[in-house]
Amino acid sequence: MGLSNSPPQDNEIEVSVFGPGFGECILIHLGNKEWLVVDSCLDPEHKEPYPLIYLNKLGIDPKYSIKYILATHWHDDHIRGLSRIVEVCKDAEFICSSAFGKKEFTTLVDAYSKHTMLQDSGIEEFNRILTYNLLRRPKKSIKLASGDRPLYTSNNSCPDLRYSIYSLSPSDHAMLNAVLDIARLLPEAKTTKIRFPNIQPNNTCVVLLIIIGELALLLGADLEEMGDPNMGWMNIIASQTRPAIKAILYKISHHGSPNADHQDIWTSLLDGYFHAVLTPFTHGNVYLPRETDLRRIKANTGTNETYITSLPRWIRPITRNSTVERTIRESGIKLMRYNNSHGHVRFRLNAKARPYTWHVDLDGQATNIENLI
Amino acid sequence: MITATSNQTVAIKKHKPDFDEFSLIENENTPEVLLDLEHFGLLPDETINAYLGKIKRNPEIVNTNLSFESKYRITALEQEQEELRKDFPIPLFERPIEKKDMFLSLQKWEGYVLEINKDNIIAQLIDLNLLGNKEIAEIPKQEISSSDFDLLREGAVFYWTIGYRDSTSGQRERVSTIRFRRLPMWTEKEILRAKESGERLFKELIWD
Numbered sequence A: 001m002g003l004s005n006s007p008p009q010d011n012e013i014e015v016s017v018f019g020p021g022f023g024e025c026i027l028i029h030l031g032n033k034e035w036l037v038v039d040s041c042l043d044p045e046h047k048e049p050y051p052l053i054y055l056n057k058l059g060i061d062p063k064y065s066i067k068y069i070l071a072t073h074w075h076d077d078h079i080r081g082l083s084r085i086v087e088v089c090k091d092a093e094f095i096c097s098s099a100f101g102k103k104e105f106t107t108l109v110d111a112y113s114k115h116t117m118l119q120d121s122g123i124e125e126f127n128r129i130l131t132y133n134l135l136r137r138p139k140k141s142i143k144l145a146s147g148d149r150p151l152y153t154s155n156n157s158c159p160d161l162r163y164s165i166y167s168l169s170p171s172d173h174a175m176l177n178a179v180l181d182i183a184r185l186l187p188e189a190k191t192t193k194i195r196f197p198n199i200q201p202n203n204t205c206v207v208l209l210i211i212i213g214e215l216a217l218l219l220g221a222d223l224e225e226m227g228d229p230n231m232g233w234m235n236i237i238a239s240q241t242r243p244a245i246k247a248i249l250y251k252i253s254h255h256g257s258p259n260a261d262h263q264d265i266w267t268s269l270l271d272g273y274f275h276a277v278l279t280p281f282t283h284g285n286v287y288l289p290r291e292t293d294l295r296r297i298k299a300n301t302g303t304n305e306t307y308i309t310s311l312p313r314w315i316r317p318i319t320r321n322s323t324v325e326r327t328i329r330e331s332g333i334k335l336m337r338y339n340n341s342h343g344h345v346r347f348r349l350n351a352k353a354r355p356y357t358w359h360v361d362l363d364g365q366a367t368n369i370e371n372l373i
Numbered sequence B: 001m002i003t004a005t006s007n008q009t010v011a012i013k014k015h016k017p018d019f020d021e022f023s024l025i026e027n028e029n030t031p032e033v034l035l036d037l038e039h040f041g042l043l044p045d046e047t048i049n050a051y052l053g054k055i056k057r058n059p060e061i062v063n064t065n066l067s068f069e070s071k072y073r074i075t076a077l078e079q080e081q082e083e084l085r086k087d088f089p090i091p092l093f094e095r096p097i098e099k100k101d102m103f104l105s106l107q108k109w110e111g112y113v114l115e116i117n118k119d120n121i122i123a124q125l126i127d128l129n130l131l132g133n134k135e136i137a138e139i140p141k142q143e144i145s146s147s148d149f150d151l152l153r154e155g156a157v158f159y160w161t162i163g164y165r166d167s168t169s170g171q172r173e174r175v176s177t178i179r180f181r182r183l184p185m186w187t188e189k190e191i192l193r194a195k196e197s198g199e200r201l202f203k204e205l206i207w208d
Helices: A051-059 A082-088 A103-114 A123-138 A172-185 A232-238 A263-269 A291-301 A321-329 B044-057 B065-072 B078-084 B148-153 B187-205
Strands: A012-018 A025-031 A034-038 A066-071 A095-099 A141-145 A151-155 A163-167 A207-210 A217-220 A247-251 A270-278 A280-283 A286-288 A304-309 A335-337 A343-350 A359-364 B002-005 B008-012 B024-027 B030-037 B093-094 B102-116 B120-127 B134-140 B155-168 B172-178
Touching: A012 A051, A012 A247, A025 A051, A025 A207, A034 A051, A051 A082, A066 B008, A095 B008, A095 B065, A103 A123, A103 A172, A103 B187, A123 B187, A141 A151, A151 B120, A172 A232, A232 A263, A247 A263, A263 A270, A270 A343, A291 A304, A291 B008, A304 A343, A321 B102, A321 B155, A321 B172, B148 B172
Parallel strands: A034 A066, A066 A095, A095 A141, A217 A247, A247 A270, A270 A304, B008 B030
Antiparallel strands: A012 A025, A012 A343, A025 A034, A151 A163, A163 A207, A207 A217, A280 A286, A335 B134, A343 A359, B002 B008, B002 B093, B024 B030, B102 B120, B102 B155, B120 B134, B155 B172
């Protein structure tokens, strides 16, 4: 990594966003050596979860410094390596969507992780978290996140470093939909086993609002907007009970997809001058964000302070021996490869200084979206 | 399996790890004597050569019926079989080996179906030659065998192999083969077990 390896000061807030082309992980220094992990993905080089590698690089022991671990949802690109983090950070609080606090979900986890023989699915990661990590922790509860719920607060003597962590979703309505989705996924006898599928729309998603002193961070996870006032972004925007504070940093929802945008996010939930960051995504023959998405985001931010962790594109497939290459060509099969490159955007600011001023560092393929438009 | 015949058949099966322990065992159903050498790990020719070597080193086993019988537990041998042993080495006729096409794999992927479109499928591939390398493939439907069409669904798992097939006639052809994995069905028992286990897990965890 090309960033400085000096850890943040106790009064420095850090938001590190990692996104290597497929995957997203956010690591937040809340001040006073307390860290929050939101989702996980693997560093392409070391194949280890980003937070563990990065904190070790800063000379910080993750075991004692990570206080909270949040799984915003179960998609493969947000959960790789999360069980490893939970395993290492035995004392950290684990938070997940309220939709998962149902026996239908634990049944689903058991069914797909034990009985299908197919590896490489995010549901297995949840199985490891629940069965091998959390179950072995005596009297340690799992915090369930839902709409407008205060999850944790700190009683720091310094008001600038006092923090509160709120979940803004899933709404009750979304949660019920998610439970129905989960029930529909439960296997039926005499049907063929398949790999666990990704579920769209993502009703389980947890959006976080983190308030530290007088500043706020909005982490949009993959929450989508479905035009239903009872769920999605419309529900958050219309909420009368969420904290009224506007965020100065926004992790753009769902990799900049148009199905996760709502005009009022930019005006109702964000400060007049804010920084934004997003991670790219590839699935099947779809990649996000497209150039049109970047232009829309730029138009909505009104600033030049939007960053992306890695380049949203396919890269050439591996060159194989000429016989294999020829056969692939002749078969008419088209191959594409994920751009699995390291990318890290790091924001730091002094929580005691006014006005709040972010210092932005980029590493790997991370860049300002201006460079891609 | 190798057979030695006069009027009756002597079948030799590979059976035991130590050649000294091989035995002739009468087959109750047919007048057949089995040299039971399974698990021996030797090819038929090697078995026979080892046996012949044994005879060469210990000629009494062919010259002394009693010794041979007692040593190798021969039971109820017919006179012809006695003669047969005395005349070792006996003519052995290899049963024709069934020849099969040989396949030389050059590249293999494991894939699962993400999307099914009108003319193609989109799948995620994991390169089994370069472990961990993930790719996306757009596969024309005509590349999929008609016999696998009933297995084609989102989440279905398949293997894609590229290689050379050498036919029994010596012809070599370059092939690309996609084979869908015939995964088992969910059983009532598995579902019941998952339900019990999932409910137990739910109760044992503390949800806040």
